[in-house]
């Protein structure tokens with residue numbers, strides 16, 4: 313990949329400096345530089361032969377619960393051994409520099425919170441929590457520890473239930489409250505920063521268009537061009553760990569403070 317340009321366009325910096333309500337929407341690419349593979353990229357090693365989109369589904373879990381559980385356990389371990397990158401930290405810094413900032417993520421890794429972001433709207437749940445497949449009640453970590461040899465452990469909440477990650481699979485409804493907060497923030501934003509998403513999974517992929525319809529300017533950060541880059545006012549081509557710190561530094565510069 314060619315190294316990205318380093319200078320931000322002047323009109324983008326001006327818009328960033330004037331924005332009062334900023335919304336960021338992140339996807340798997342934001343965690344790529346933390347060593348977490350994205351969905352669209354080939355999976356590593358043992359899991360390379362499986363389609364992550366098929367594993368992240370109720371059908372995949374019903375067909376082979378052990379395989380899906382083991383995939384999530386592998387990802388949990390990878391996430392547990394990895395750290396947020398400069399892109400995550402820059403978003404936490406940006407939040408402290410604008411009047412109203414809302415961070416919406418499709419990621420389930422919790423890295424934004426680890427980097428210091430608060431009130432993160434997690435559209436697709438969080439991989440660190442476990443729920444009952446029948447009741448969706450949270451499973452206590454002590455129960456999981458006592459049944460660690462089972463793949464997946466049985467649910468403590470329902471005789472026919474199994475433990476599964478507290479994430480949103482294809483065909484499952486997003487948390488209504490979280491989605492409505494995200495839609496409200498997008499429709500009130502004057503600037504939306506989209507980073508590291510292919511923009512192919514709905515309803516998340518519809519949020520940038522919703523913001524734009526309500527008058528927001530949009531910045532898309534992605535090494536590849538996507539449907540979102542095509543609607544965006546600015547497409548910053550390159551990794552988010554490169555561009556997000558530059559946005560934070562530019563805003564700090566405008567505000568006369570250090571990021």
Ligand code: BJW
Pocket residue numbers: 338339340341342344345350351352353365368418419420436479480481482483484485486507508509510511512513514515533534535536538550551552553
């Ligand atoms: C970098 C980079 C670097 C690389 N820096 N960038 C409207 C139209 C059509 C279909 C639908 C529709 N509405 C709903 C649907 C159906 C479906 C859907 O969208 N299907 C599509 C395939 C078309 N949506 C759903 O089913 C959703 N549910 C729903 O709508 O329910 C309705 C309902 C109502 C009432 C009752 C019942 C149902 C649920 C969607 C759930 C998605 N879940 C997953 C798994 C989460 C758990 C887990 O992590 O395992 O979420 S799938 C997966 O995709 C995951 C991601 O969050 C999501 C988005 O992926 P993302 O983030 O874009 O990642 P990638 O890998 O695709 O792309 C990475 C990008 O990063 C690339 O562009 C790279 O170039 C870039 N990149 N390195 C910056 N360093």
